[in-house]
Amino acid sequence: MVRSDQRYRRIEEAAQAQIDSRAFSGIEWLVMRNGKTWSRGRAGLSDALNNIAMAEKPVYRIYSMTKPIISVAAMMLIEQGKLRLFDPLAAYLP
DSSP: OOOHHHHHHHHHHHHHHHHHTTSOSEEEEEEEETTEEEEEEEEEEEETTTTEEOOSSOOOOOOSOHHHHHHHHHHHHHHTTSOOTTOOGGGTOO
C-alpha cells in the first residue's frame, strides 16, 4: 500500500513533469476522498509569457464543457441509484 504522503508527492511530480515538458504552463488540482479535501495544490505559472504566477483563487474559462460536466453528473446519479441508464426520459421529465 502506498502511503498518502507518497501519493501526494506523485501528484506534485506528475504536475511538475507536465510543466517541465512544456505541455502546460500551470496546473491546479483538487482531489477529494469521502467528501473531504485530500490533496490540493498548484504548480507552474498561469501566464508563462508574462511570468505571472498562479493566483490564489483563479478564474478559469471552460469552453465547450457542457457535455463532459453533464456526463459526470449523470454517472454520479447512476452510482447513487437515482438514475438508471435505460430509463425512458419521460420517467424524469413531464
